[in-house]
Amino acid sequence: DQQVKQNSPSLSVQEGRISILNCDYTNSMFDYFLWYKKYPAEGPTFLISISSIKDKNEDGRFTVFLNKSAKHLSLHIVPSQPGDSAVYFCAASGQGANNLFFGTGTRLTVIP
């Protein structure tokens, strides 16, 4: 059973605009959430994370928002750049766990 879901398999955005990638989870024990970026033929690269005690974390052009009541998180990329084109995975873990539960990924294409 998929505990982390990314319902949009793909997203296309114009360069310079905002990209919003969404993720939902079902397990209320998850307390740490991460976003990874993956280029073809490479391993996932850690991008940004957020703990459940926060509702927002920002790092440069990347901001992650967490809505615990809705069990929803989102990644905002502003402004989007062609180099951001990749597959983005959200992942979640619970306290004491040493595994990440991944979503199925969203392929972002930033159009120049």
Place this chain on the structure above:
Amino acid sequence: DTEVTQTPKHLVMGMTNKKSLKCEQHMGHRAMYWYKQKAKKPPELMFVYSYEKLSINESVPSRFSPECPNSSLLNLHLHALQPEDSALYLCASSQQERQGASPRNTIYFGEGSWLTVV
């Protein structure tokens, strides 16, 4: 740039071959992982090593045999694989302050080894 290094990047092996995938990290992480990723699927956990001891085996078939020779190295020995085992094999690591403590949840991945079984 990833600080988790995997070799080889590509491997083609027959079903009767014995081969190994290797992984090295120099971040001082004491938790190391093997994940398997098929096309258009998320990574799936196979094994976790904590302080060089196997702590999680996610019901992986015995034709996959992990080994952690020291705190920086992690191997995955392959024998008698099936074509359906063809995938991207990802090594990863994370911090773990002390044995028995939970590893940090931020896991850093290598670039992966593409395995094709023919």
